Amino acid sequence: MDKSGNKKFLSGFIIPDDRWFLLPYYLVVFFIILTLMYYCGWVYDLISDQCRDDTSYPIAILKIQECYMISIRGKKAIVTGGAMGIGLATAKRLLSEGCDVAIWDVNAEALKNAEKELKSHGHGKIYTYQCDVTDNKAVLKTVRKSIEDLRRIDILINNAGIERHGRFCDKPVSEWELVIDVNLKSIFYTTHAILPHMYERNSGYIINISSAAGIIGAANLTAYCATKWAVWGFTESLRYEVIMDEKDIQLTSVHPHYLKEGLFAGGHLNWFGDILLPRLKSHDVVAKAIVNKAIKKKRNTVKIPITLQIGSICRGLLPDSLLMYLGAKWFGLGKAMNDWVGYKK
Numbered sequence: 001m002d003k004s005g006n007k008k009f010l011s012g013f014i015i016p017d018d019r020w021f022l023l024p025y026y027l028v029v030f031f032i033i034l035t036l037m038y039y040c041g042w043v044y045d046l047i048s049d050q051c052r053d054d055t056s057y058p059i060a061i062l063k064i065q066e067c068y069m070i071s072i073r074g075k076k077a078i079v080t081g082g083a084m085g086i087g088l089a090t091a092k093r094l095l096s097e098g099c100d101v102a103i104w105d106v107n108a109e110a111l112k113n114a115e116k117e118l119k120s121h122g123h124g125k126i127y128t129y130q131c132d133v134t135d136n137k138a139v140l141k142t143v144r145k146s147i148e149d150l151r152r153i154d155i156l157i158n159n160a161g162i163e164r165h166g167r168f169c170d171k172p173v174s175e176w177e178l179v180i181d182v183n184l185k186s187i188f189y190t191t192h193a194i195l196p197h198m199y200e201r202n203s204g205y206i207i208n209i210s211s212a213a214g215i216i217g218a219a220n221l222t223a224y225c226a227t228k229w230a231v232w233g234f235t236e237s238l239r240y241e242v243i244m245d246e247k248d249i250q251l252t253s254v255h256p257h258y259l260k261e262g263l264f265a266g267g268h269l270n271w272f273g274d275i276l277l278p279r280l281k282s283h284d285v286v287a288k289a290i291v292n293k294a295i296k297k298k299r300n301t302v303k304i305p306i307t308l309q310i311g312s313i314c315r316g317l318l319p320d321s322l323l324m325y326l327g328a329k330w331f332g333l334g335k336a337m338n339d340w341v342g343y344k345k
Protein backbone atom coordinates (compact mmCIF):
# COMPACT_ATOMS: atom_id res chain seq x y z
CA MET A 1 0.00 0.00 0.00
CA ASP A 2 1.43 3.39 -0.92
CA LYS A 3 1.82 6.32 1.47
CA SER A 4 -1.42 7.99 0.50
CA GLY A 5 -3.25 4.63 0.59
CA ASN A 6 -2.03 4.11 4.14
CA LYS A 7 -3.21 7.54 5.16
CA LYS A 8 -6.54 6.90 3.46
CA PHE A 9 -6.89 3.57 5.24
CA LEU A 10 -6.19 5.13 8.64
CA SER A 11 -8.47 8.10 8.20
CA GLY A 12 -11.14 5.78 6.78
CA PHE A 13 -10.73 3.43 9.73
CA ILE A 14 -11.13 6.06 12.42
CA ILE A 15 -13.75 8.19 10.71
CA PRO A 16 -14.78 7.46 7.11
CA ASP A 17 -13.85 10.38 4.86
CA ASP A 18 -17.37 11.29 3.92
CA ARG A 19 -18.85 10.70 7.38
CA TRP A 20 -17.53 13.50 9.56
CA PHE A 21 -21.12 14.16 10.48
CA LEU A 22 -20.80 11.00 12.62
CA LEU A 23 -18.31 12.73 14.92
CA PRO A 24 -20.88 13.47 17.69
CA TYR A 25 -21.90 9.81 17.57
CA TYR A 26 -18.27 8.74 18.11
CA LEU A 27 -17.93 11.20 20.95
CA VAL A 28 -21.04 9.79 22.66
CA VAL A 29 -19.69 6.22 22.32
CA PHE A 30 -16.37 7.38 23.73
CA PHE A 31 -18.08 8.93 26.77
CA ILE A 32 -20.23 5.82 27.32
CA ILE A 33 -17.06 3.69 27.40
CA LEU A 34 -15.42 6.14 29.81
CA THR A 35 -18.50 6.08 32.07
CA LEU A 36 -18.57 2.27 32.07
CA MET A 37 -14.87 2.15 32.98
CA TYR A 38 -15.47 4.69 35.72
CA TYR A 39 -18.35 2.68 37.21
CA CYS A 40 -16.40 -0.61 37.05
CA GLY A 41 -13.64 1.08 39.08
CA TRP A 42 -16.22 2.56 41.42
CA VAL A 43 -17.89 -0.82 42.03
CA TYR A 44 -14.47 -2.40 42.60
CA ASP A 45 -13.51 0.29 45.11
CA LEU A 46 -16.83 0.01 46.88
CA ILE A 47 -16.57 -3.77 47.22
CA SER A 48 -12.97 -3.46 48.43
CA ASP A 49 -14.07 -1.01 51.09
CA GLN A 50 -16.88 -3.27 52.26
CA CYS A 51 -15.31 -6.69 51.96
CA ARG A 52 -11.53 -6.55 52.27
CA ASP A 53 -9.94 -6.80 55.72
CA ASP A 54 -6.55 -5.39 54.90
CA THR A 55 -7.20 -2.21 52.96
CA SER A 56 -9.77 0.49 53.12
CA TYR A 57 -9.57 2.34 49.83
CA PRO A 58 -9.96 6.10 49.90
CA ILE A 59 -12.92 6.48 47.57
CA ALA A 60 -12.84 10.12 46.60
CA ILE A 61 -16.25 10.16 44.97
CA LEU A 62 -17.97 8.63 48.02
CA LYS A 63 -16.20 11.01 50.36
CA ILE A 64 -17.43 13.95 48.28
CA GLN A 65 -20.96 12.53 48.37
CA GLU A 66 -20.76 12.13 52.16
CA CYS A 67 -19.92 15.84 52.53
CA TYR A 68 -23.17 16.75 50.81
CA MET A 69 -25.34 14.43 52.85
CA ILE A 70 -27.86 15.84 55.29
CA SER A 71 -27.08 16.14 58.96
CA ILE A 72 -29.01 14.00 61.46
CA ARG A 73 -27.66 15.77 64.54
CA GLY A 74 -30.23 15.90 67.34
CA LYS A 75 -32.41 13.06 65.98
CA LYS A 76 -33.78 10.52 68.49
CA ALA A 77 -33.25 6.90 67.57
CA ILE A 78 -34.21 3.43 68.81
CA VAL A 79 -32.09 0.42 67.86
CA THR A 80 -33.52 -3.00 68.75
CA GLY A 81 -30.94 -5.71 69.41
CA GLY A 82 -28.51 -2.85 69.94
CA ALA A 83 -26.22 -4.52 72.51
CA MET A 84 -24.15 -6.46 70.00
CA GLY A 85 -23.10 -6.77 66.37
CA ILE A 86 -24.75 -4.58 63.72
CA GLY A 87 -27.04 -2.89 66.29
CA LEU A 88 -24.12 -1.83 68.49
CA ALA A 89 -22.10 -0.59 65.49
CA THR A 90 -25.14 1.40 64.31
CA ALA A 91 -25.65 2.93 67.77
CA LYS A 92 -21.99 4.05 67.70
CA ARG A 93 -22.39 5.70 64.30
CA LEU A 94 -25.64 7.44 65.34
CA LEU A 95 -24.01 8.76 68.52
CA SER A 96 -21.05 10.05 66.50
CA GLU A 97 -23.52 11.89 64.25
CA GLY A 98 -24.97 13.59 67.34
CA CYS A 99 -28.17 11.54 67.71
CA ASP A 100 -29.60 10.46 71.09
CA VAL A 101 -29.92 6.68 71.02
CA ALA A 102 -32.00 4.17 72.96
CA ILE A 103 -30.84 0.60 72.62
CA TRP A 104 -33.16 -2.26 73.43
CA ASP A 105 -31.93 -5.79 73.99
CA VAL A 106 -32.99 -9.00 75.70
CA ASN A 107 -29.43 -9.77 76.87
CA ALA A 108 -28.89 -7.88 80.16
CA GLU A 109 -25.15 -8.52 80.38
CA ALA A 110 -24.47 -7.48 76.77
CA LEU A 111 -26.60 -4.39 77.40
CA LYS A 112 -24.43 -3.40 80.40
CA ASN A 113 -21.22 -3.84 78.40
CA ALA A 114 -22.67 -1.90 75.48
CA GLU A 115 -23.70 0.97 77.77
CA LYS A 116 -20.13 1.21 79.11
CA GLU A 117 -18.69 1.14 75.59
CA LEU A 118 -21.14 3.69 74.21
CA LYS A 119 -20.90 6.19 77.10
CA SER A 120 -17.52 7.38 75.82
CA HIS A 121 -18.73 7.52 72.24
CA GLY A 122 -19.92 10.53 70.25
CA HIS A 123 -21.93 13.52 71.39
CA GLY A 124 -25.45 12.11 71.82
CA LYS A 125 -27.10 10.66 74.95
CA ILE A 126 -27.42 6.91 75.37
CA TYR A 127 -30.31 5.05 77.05
CA THR A 128 -30.52 1.28 77.50
CA TYR A 129 -33.61 -0.86 78.06
CA GLN A 130 -33.87 -4.56 78.65
CA CYS A 131 -36.73 -5.70 76.43
CA ASP A 132 -37.70 -8.95 74.75
CA VAL A 133 -39.11 -7.75 71.42
CA THR A 134 -41.16 -10.94 70.99
CA ASP A 135 -43.36 -9.81 73.90
CA ASN A 136 -45.84 -7.17 72.72
CA LYS A 137 -46.61 -5.95 76.28
CA ALA A 138 -42.89 -5.42 76.94
CA VAL A 139 -42.58 -3.59 73.61
CA LEU A 140 -45.45 -1.22 74.45
CA LYS A 141 -43.97 -0.52 77.90
CA THR A 142 -40.51 0.15 76.45
CA VAL A 143 -41.94 2.44 73.74
CA ARG A 144 -43.63 4.53 76.47
CA LYS A 145 -40.41 4.65 78.50
CA SER A 146 -38.34 5.57 75.41
CA ILE A 147 -40.70 8.43 74.46
CA GLU A 148 -40.51 9.69 78.06
CA ASP A 149 -36.70 9.76 77.95
CA LEU A 150 -36.08 10.77 74.34
CA ARG A 151 -39.16 13.08 74.09
CA ARG A 152 -39.90 11.81 70.55
CA ILE A 153 -38.80 9.05 68.17
CA ASP A 154 -37.38 10.06 64.77
CA ILE A 155 -35.65 6.84 63.80
CA LEU A 156 -36.61 3.22 64.51
CA ILE A 157 -34.10 0.56 63.52
CA ASN A 158 -35.62 -2.92 63.71
CA ASN A 159 -32.42 -4.89 63.95
CA ALA A 160 -32.92 -7.63 66.60
CA GLY A 161 -32.60 -11.00 64.94
CA ILE A 162 -31.52 -14.58 65.42
CA GLU A 163 -30.59 -17.40 63.10
CA ARG A 164 -31.30 -21.12 63.47
CA HIS A 165 -30.14 -23.40 60.72
CA GLY A 166 -30.41 -27.05 59.83
CA ARG A 167 -32.60 -29.25 57.67
CA PHE A 168 -36.20 -28.03 57.88
CA CYS A 169 -37.76 -31.38 58.93
CA ASP A 170 -35.04 -32.06 61.52
CA LYS A 171 -35.91 -28.92 63.45
CA PRO A 172 -38.65 -28.80 66.12
CA VAL A 173 -41.63 -26.50 65.49
CA SER A 174 -40.63 -24.41 68.54
CA GLU A 175 -37.36 -23.43 66.87
CA TRP A 176 -38.82 -21.94 63.69
CA GLU A 177 -41.60 -20.34 65.75
CA LEU A 178 -38.89 -18.52 67.72
CA VAL A 179 -37.18 -17.35 64.51
CA ILE A 180 -40.52 -15.98 63.24
CA ASP A 181 -41.20 -14.26 66.59
CA VAL A 182 -37.81 -12.52 66.83
CA ASN A 183 -37.16 -11.71 63.16
CA LEU A 184 -40.67 -10.86 62.00
CA LYS A 185 -43.38 -10.51 64.65
CA SER A 186 -41.21 -8.15 66.70
CA ILE A 187 -41.06 -5.74 63.73
CA PHE A 188 -44.87 -5.76 63.57
CA TYR A 189 -45.06 -4.96 67.31
CA THR A 190 -42.55 -2.10 67.31
CA THR A 191 -43.82 -0.56 64.06
CA HIS A 192 -47.46 -0.84 65.18
CA ALA A 193 -46.59 1.04 68.37
CA ILE A 194 -44.31 3.70 66.87
CA LEU A 195 -45.67 4.49 63.37
CA PRO A 196 -48.77 6.39 64.69
CA HIS A 197 -46.37 8.58 66.72
CA MET A 198 -44.47 9.35 63.47
CA TYR A 199 -47.75 9.96 61.59
CA GLU A 200 -48.71 12.62 64.18
CA ARG A 201 -45.47 14.50 63.50
CA ASN A 202 -45.42 13.67 59.78
CA SER A 203 -41.79 12.64 59.91
CA GLY A 204 -39.66 9.61 60.69
CA TYR A 205 -37.52 6.75 59.47
CA ILE A 206 -38.18 3.05 59.92
CA ILE A 207 -35.25 0.86 58.93
CA ASN A 208 -35.87 -2.90 58.89
CA ILE A 209 -32.87 -5.21 58.77
CA SER A 210 -33.58 -8.01 56.33
CA SER A 211 -30.72 -9.93 54.69
CA ALA A 212 -29.26 -11.16 51.41
CA ALA A 213 -31.19 -14.26 52.50
CA GLY A 214 -34.29 -12.09 52.03
CA ILE A 215 -33.56 -11.92 48.30
CA ILE A 216 -31.99 -15.30 47.53
CA GLY A 217 -33.02 -18.54 49.26
CA ALA A 218 -30.46 -20.93 50.81
CA ALA A 219 -30.60 -24.55 51.93
CA ASN A 220 -30.75 -25.18 55.71
CA LEU A 221 -31.87 -21.61 56.39
CA THR A 222 -35.56 -22.00 55.60
CA ALA A 223 -37.11 -20.26 58.61
CA TYR A 224 -34.51 -17.48 58.56
CA CYS A 225 -34.93 -16.84 54.81
CA ALA A 226 -38.72 -16.92 55.13
CA THR A 227 -38.69 -14.23 57.83
CA LYS A 228 -36.22 -12.05 55.93
CA TRP A 229 -38.29 -12.25 52.70
CA ALA A 230 -41.32 -11.31 54.80
CA VAL A 231 -39.48 -8.30 56.25
CA TRP A 232 -38.89 -7.04 52.70
CA GLY A 233 -42.54 -7.56 51.74
CA PHE A 234 -43.74 -5.90 54.94
CA THR A 235 -41.51 -2.85 54.40
CA GLU A 236 -42.52 -2.41 50.76
CA SER A 237 -46.26 -2.81 51.47
CA LEU A 238 -46.18 -0.38 54.37
CA ARG A 239 -44.26 2.10 52.18
CA TYR A 240 -47.19 2.07 49.74
CA GLU A 241 -49.57 2.91 52.63
CA VAL A 242 -47.35 5.80 53.70
CA ILE A 243 -47.09 7.09 50.09
CA MET A 244 -50.87 6.91 49.67
CA ASP A 245 -51.30 8.84 52.94
CA GLU A 246 -48.78 11.43 51.67
CA LYS A 247 -46.69 11.20 54.81
CA ASP A 248 -43.02 12.14 54.94
CA ILE A 249 -41.91 8.86 56.53
CA GLN A 250 -39.08 6.83 55.05
CA LEU A 251 -39.30 3.01 55.11
CA THR A 252 -36.18 1.08 54.17
CA SER A 253 -35.20 -2.57 54.10
CA VAL A 254 -31.49 -3.33 54.46
CA HIS A 255 -30.08 -6.53 52.92
CA PRO A 256 -26.55 -7.37 54.08
CA HIS A 257 -24.76 -10.46 52.81
CA TYR A 258 -22.94 -12.77 55.30
CA LEU A 259 -20.43 -11.00 57.52
CA LYS A 260 -17.04 -12.53 58.24
CA GLU A 261 -17.60 -11.97 62.00
CA GLY A 262 -20.40 -12.61 64.48
CA LEU A 263 -23.72 -14.32 63.82
CA PHE A 264 -22.86 -15.83 60.41
CA ALA A 265 -19.07 -16.24 60.76
CA GLY A 266 -17.93 -19.27 58.76
CA GLY A 267 -20.95 -19.21 56.45
CA HIS A 268 -19.88 -18.77 52.82
CA LEU A 269 -20.72 -19.49 49.20
CA ASN A 270 -18.35 -21.52 47.01
CA TRP A 271 -15.28 -19.91 45.39
CA PHE A 272 -17.22 -18.54 42.41
CA GLY A 273 -20.05 -17.23 44.57
CA ASP A 274 -17.50 -15.63 46.93
CA ILE A 275 -15.92 -13.72 44.04
CA LEU A 276 -19.25 -12.41 42.83
CA LEU A 277 -20.69 -11.83 46.29
CA PRO A 278 -17.83 -11.31 48.76
CA ARG A 279 -18.57 -11.50 52.49
CA LEU A 280 -18.66 -8.22 54.41
CA LYS A 281 -15.66 -7.44 56.57
CA SER A 282 -17.31 -6.02 59.72
CA HIS A 283 -20.51 -4.95 61.49
CA ASP A 284 -19.54 -1.33 60.85
CA VAL A 285 -19.88 -1.81 57.06
CA VAL A 286 -23.60 -2.44 57.60
CA ALA A 287 -23.89 0.34 60.19
CA LYS A 288 -22.34 2.79 57.72
CA ALA A 289 -24.82 1.75 55.01
CA ILE A 290 -27.74 2.14 57.46
CA VAL A 291 -26.72 5.67 58.44
CA ASN A 292 -25.49 6.96 55.07
CA LYS A 293 -27.75 5.21 52.57
CA ALA A 294 -30.95 4.31 54.44
CA ILE A 295 -31.23 7.40 56.64
CA LYS A 296 -29.28 10.22 54.97
CA LYS A 297 -29.98 9.29 51.34
CA LYS A 298 -33.44 7.82 52.07
CA ARG A 299 -32.96 4.72 49.90
CA ASN A 300 -35.89 2.27 49.85
CA THR A 301 -33.72 -0.85 49.73
CA VAL A 302 -30.05 -1.07 50.60
CA LYS A 303 -28.20 -4.12 49.29
CA ILE A 304 -24.66 -4.77 50.51
CA PRO A 305 -22.37 -5.46 48.74
CA ILE A 306 -23.64 -3.71 45.63
CA THR A 307 -23.22 -6.92 43.55
CA LEU A 308 -26.19 -8.40 45.45
CA GLN A 309 -28.23 -6.46 42.91
CA ILE A 310 -27.12 -9.10 40.37
CA GLY A 311 -29.21 -11.65 42.32
CA SER A 312 -32.34 -9.53 41.89
CA ILE A 313 -31.62 -8.95 38.19
CA CYS A 314 -31.01 -12.68 37.56
CA ARG A 315 -34.29 -13.53 39.32
CA GLY A 316 -36.12 -11.22 36.92
CA LEU A 317 -34.36 -12.39 33.78
CA LEU A 318 -33.53 -16.09 34.10
CA PRO A 319 -35.90 -19.06 34.01
CA ASP A 320 -36.42 -20.38 37.55
CA SER A 321 -34.96 -23.83 36.84
CA LEU A 322 -31.73 -22.25 35.52
CA LEU A 323 -31.58 -19.92 38.53
CA MET A 324 -31.88 -22.91 40.90
CA TYR A 325 -29.20 -24.81 38.98
CA LEU A 326 -26.77 -21.86 39.04
CA GLY A 327 -27.52 -21.18 42.72
CA ALA A 328 -26.86 -24.76 43.79
CA LYS A 329 -23.97 -25.68 41.46
CA TRP A 330 -22.17 -22.44 40.71
CA PHE A 331 -22.74 -20.30 43.80
CA GLY A 332 -22.87 -22.90 46.57
CA LEU A 333 -26.27 -21.92 48.00
CA GLY A 334 -26.90 -25.57 48.86
CA LYS A 335 -23.92 -25.72 51.25
CA ALA A 336 -23.59 -22.13 52.47
CA MET A 337 -24.00 -23.03 56.18
CA ASN A 338 -21.80 -26.17 56.23
CA ASP A 339 -18.77 -24.41 57.80
CA TRP A 340 -20.75 -22.05 60.03
CA VAL A 341 -19.17 -21.26 63.43
CA GLY A 342 -21.04 -18.07 64.44
CA TYR A 343 -19.87 -16.38 67.66
CA LYS A 344 -17.72 -19.43 68.54
CA LYS A 345 -15.09 -18.11 66.10
Ligand SMILES: NC(=O)c1ccc[n+]([C@@H]2O[C@H](COP(=O)([O-])OP(=O)(O)OC[C@H]3O[C@@H](n4cnc5c(N)ncnc54)[C@H](O)[C@@H]3O)[C@@H](O)[C@H]2O)c1
Pocket residue numbers: 080081082083084085086087104105106107110131132133134159160161162182209210211212255256257258259260261262263264265
Ligand atom coordinates in the same frame (compact mmCIF):
# COMPACT_ATOMS: atom_id res chain seq x y z
N1 LIG B 1 -24.37 -11.02 60.82
C1 LIG B 1 -24.69 -11.25 59.57
O1 LIG B 1 -23.91 -11.84 58.80
C2 LIG B 1 -26.03 -10.79 59.06
C3 LIG B 1 -26.27 -10.83 57.67
C4 LIG B 1 -27.49 -10.40 57.20
C5 LIG B 1 -28.45 -9.94 58.08
N2 LIG B 1 -28.21 -9.91 59.43
C6 LIG B 1 -29.27 -9.42 60.30
O2 LIG B 1 -28.80 -8.29 61.01
C7 LIG B 1 -29.45 -8.21 62.28
C8 LIG B 1 -28.40 -8.10 63.38
O3 LIG B 1 -27.57 -9.23 63.30
P1 LIG B 1 -26.17 -9.30 64.05
O4 LIG B 1 -25.23 -9.94 63.14
O5 LIG B 1 -25.83 -8.01 64.64
O6 LIG B 1 -26.55 -10.34 65.20
P2 LIG B 1 -26.05 -10.38 66.71
O7 LIG B 1 -26.39 -11.74 67.23
O8 LIG B 1 -24.66 -9.93 66.77
O9 LIG B 1 -26.95 -9.29 67.44
C9 LIG B 1 -28.33 -9.45 67.55
C10 LIG B 1 -28.79 -8.76 68.82
O10 LIG B 1 -30.20 -8.97 68.91
C11 LIG B 1 -30.50 -9.28 70.27
N3 LIG B 1 -31.74 -10.05 70.38
C12 LIG B 1 -31.95 -11.32 70.02
N4 LIG B 1 -33.20 -11.70 70.34
C13 LIG B 1 -33.79 -10.62 70.91
C14 LIG B 1 -35.07 -10.39 71.46
N5 LIG B 1 -35.99 -11.35 71.52
N6 LIG B 1 -35.35 -9.17 71.98
C15 LIG B 1 -34.40 -8.18 71.96
N7 LIG B 1 -33.18 -8.36 71.46
C16 LIG B 1 -32.87 -9.56 70.93
C17 LIG B 1 -29.30 -10.08 70.75
O11 LIG B 1 -29.20 -10.12 72.17
C18 LIG B 1 -28.15 -9.34 70.08
O12 LIG B 1 -27.67 -8.31 70.91
C19 LIG B 1 -30.30 -9.46 62.41
O13 LIG B 1 -31.62 -9.14 62.08
C20 LIG B 1 -29.70 -10.41 61.37
O14 LIG B 1 -30.63 -11.32 60.90
C21 LIG B 1 -27.01 -10.31 59.93
